[in-house]
Amino acid sequence: LIKFKNKNKQVINQQIASTSKNIRIVILGSGFAAIETLKKLQNQYNNNNNNNNNKFNIEIIIISKDNFFLFTPMLPEVFSGMIEPRHIVTPVRDFCKSKTKFYHGTITDIDLKNKTVTMSYSIGNYSHPLYHQEKNLSFDYLVIALGSKTNYFGNTNMEKRSFAMKTINDAFVLRNHIINILEQAVIEYENVELRKSLLTFVVVGGGFSGIETVGELNYFVKNTIKNYYKSINPNEVKVILVSAEENILTEVDEDLGIYTKNILEKKGIEFKMNRMANEANLDSIVLRNGEKIYTYTIIWTAEVTLSALIKNLDCEHDRKGMLKVKDNLELEGFSKIYGVGDCAAIIDPNSSNGKLYPPTAQNAIKQGQLVAENIIRDIENKIPKKIKYKVKGSMAKIDKRSGVAKISHFKFKGFIAWWLWRTFYLSKLPTLKKKIRVVSDWNIESLFKNDVSMIKGYVEEKSDDNTAISENNNNNNNTNRNKHHQLHNSNTTLK
Numbered sequence: 291l292i293k294f295k296n297k298n299k300q301v302i303n304q305q306i307a308s309t310s311k312n313i314r315i316v317i318l319g320s321g322f323a324a325i326e327t328l329k330k331l332q333n334q335y336n337n338n339n340n341n342n343n344n345k346f347n348i349e350i351i352i353i354s355k356d357n358f359f360l361f362t363p364m365l366p367e368v369f370s371g372m373i374e375p376r377h378i379v380t381p382v383r384d385f386c387k388s389k390t391k392f393y394h395g396t397i398t399d400i401d402l403k404n405k406t407v408t409m410s411y412s413i414g415n416y417s418h419p420l421y422h423q424e425k426n427l428s429f430d431y432l433v434i435a436l437g438s439k440t441n442y443f444g445n446t447n448m449e450k451r452s453f454a455m456k457t458i459n460d461a462f463v464l465r466n467h468i469i470n471i472l473e474q475a476v477i478e479y480e481n482v483e484l485r486k487s488l489l490t491f492v493v494v495g496g497g498f499s500g501i502e503t504v505g506e507l508n509y510f511v512k513n514t515i516k517n518y519y520k521s522i523n524p525n526e527v528k529v530i531l532v533s534a535e536e537n538i539l540t541e542v543d544e545d546l547g548i549y550t551k552n553i554l555e556k557k558g559i560e561f562k563m564n565r566m567a568n569e570a571n572l573d574s575i576v577l578r579n580g581e582k583i584y585t586y587t588i589i590w591t592a593e594v595t596l597s598a599l600i601k602n603l604d605c606e607h608d609r610k611g612m613l614k615v616k617d618n619l620e621l622e623g624f625s626k627i628y629g630v631g632d633c634a635a636i637i638d639p640n641s642s643n644g645k646l647y648p649p650t651a652q653n654a655i656k657q658g659q660l661v662a663e664n665i666i667r668d669i670e671n672k673i674p675k676k677i678k679y680k681v682k683g684s685m686a687k688i689d690k691r692s693g694v695a696k697i698s699h700f701k702f703k704g705f706i707a708w709w710l711w712r713t714f715y716l717s718k719l720p721t722l723k724k725k726i727r728v729v730s731d732w733n734i735e736s737l738f739k740n741d742v743s744m745i746k747g748y749v750e751e752k753s754d755d756n757t758a759i760s761e762n763n764n765n766n767n768n769t770n771r772n773k774h775h776q777l778h779n780s781n782t783t784l785k
């Protein structure tokens with residue numbers, strides 16, 4: 291059934307004929323888990339000239355709000371300008387064999403009982419569409435691989451005033467913001483207080499993305515200043531990592547976390563451990579212990595959560611709202627509907643205390659493969675396989691030429707870990723074309739100065755709006771803040 295709804299609430303229903311021989315598999319998302327499921331299903335059914343002895347006509351549909359796959363491990367290198375943004379994204383259509391259908395739309399509803407999903411998409415100009423249409427699609431098999439989103443723990447000010455590092459747009463916005471801040475710092479050479487807060491950068495979160503982001507940020511800011519902003523002394527720059535936990539990189543290993551912290555401290559990064567970030571203002575961040583850090587750059591990478599769509603699905607969830615799945619990855623209480631990747635709570639059978647597989651790309655890939663295999667087995671009336679793989683290891687890049695890695699029982703640090711990181715992730719990057727482009731980006735970056743062009747369209751998207759500015763001006767009761775802003779507002783003449 292296809293249901294069209296236009297701006298005037300006119301609804302057009304369309305019935306798609308289906309025969310009893312049709313099996314429709316719908317995959318939601320275009321991240322690691324979804325693409326892996328798609329690849330394995332396509333291999334099996336090979337454009338439907340297939341291995342199921344033509345018993346069924348297999349129809350594969352993939353739906354995502356992004357028409358590309360984003361290779362997140364290299365995202366921090368995009369904001370630092372080391373890699374061009376297009377080089378870490380691959381169009382979903384590049385993965386689709388000719389009979390697979392891809393729909394670029396946002397899933398707004400999943401009806402698990404009636405086996406339909408609702409997708410919304412825009413008509414007309416992308417940023418100012420004329421109207422939105424809705425389409426309902428029925429399915430025989432459903433793979434929910436909708437990932438996670440940044441968790442602000444309900445702190446709306448933090449959400450509004452901090453930068454995230456989750457999407458390709460986040461990387462653009464942050465890059466432009468940092469260049470913009472450096473431009474401002476150059477002009478504000480007389481206003482010591484303002485320049486100090488402009489040159490203070492705070493990253494919140496000590497996990498994978500927080501650590502990779504803080505390392506890249508520290509290198510990017512200092513290297514860019516050295517190359518282009520000669521009136522700024524790199525020692526004026528303060529890069530701070532705030533973590534609510536005692537250790538960093540807990541996903542990797544405690545020892546490697548300590549090593550990473552030492553390296554980053556030597557590079558000048560300040561760590562504030564066991565501290566919760568509590569409040570975000572336009573010009574500062576306040577920690578739960580009352581400490582206030584004046585800054586115009588807060589990057590929030592602390593934890594992930596689920597979208598309202600996933601949290602409100604009418605099925606079993608864990609404490610955080612993740613989809614509870616059985617050991618064959620079907621949702622608890624449902625058959626032929628699967629949950630995978632960051633949005634699913636999947637118990638690692640190798641752990642003694644029922645721990646979940648952590649939300650990593652490596653796990654999403656393995657789970658995507660298993661889901662595809664279990665769908666194929668189900669179609670062939672075979673018993674499904676249970677999840678049982680062991681996590682092989684983890685790696686993180688922590689600076690220009692150093693990293694940490696734990697592979698099986700072996701631990702690597704420094705250059706060798708960085709080299710392993712690069713080699714491994716390059717091998718995982720989809721398509722030869724993108725691999726060549728990323729390698730050439732790396733080589734060019736090591737030979738030439740980085741680029742500091744600021745493409746303004748992207749700045750506007752995340753910048754605080756005018757209401758925030760007037761909110762700031764109305765806040766003048768706070769004496770300390772007022773004093774700080776009087777300094778900021780003083781007029782100076784450029785020499």
Ligand SMILES: Cc1cc2nc3c(=O)[nH]c(=O)nc-3n(C[C@H](O)[C@H](O)[C@H](O)COP(=O)(O)OP(=O)(O)OC[C@H]3O[C@@H](n4cnc5c(N)ncnc54)[C@H](O)[C@@H]3O)c2cc1C
Pocket residue numbers: 318319320321322323324353354355356358362363364365366395396397398435436437438455456457498499502597599630631632633649650651652653654685686
């Ligand atoms: C900066 C950063 C660095 C990272 N580094 C590493 C690393 O080095 N190693 C590692 O293993 N992991 C890393 N990760 C974690 C890894 O990216 C995730 O665990 C992985 O992406 C999860 O895969 P997924 O398929 O579950 O979700 P995702 O890859 O997030 O994909 C979700 C998909 O669903 C789509 N979607 C979401 N909602 C909707 C909707 N309503 N309608 C339609 N489509 C929708 C999205 O567009 C997306 O395509 C990193 C993450 C970040 C942010």
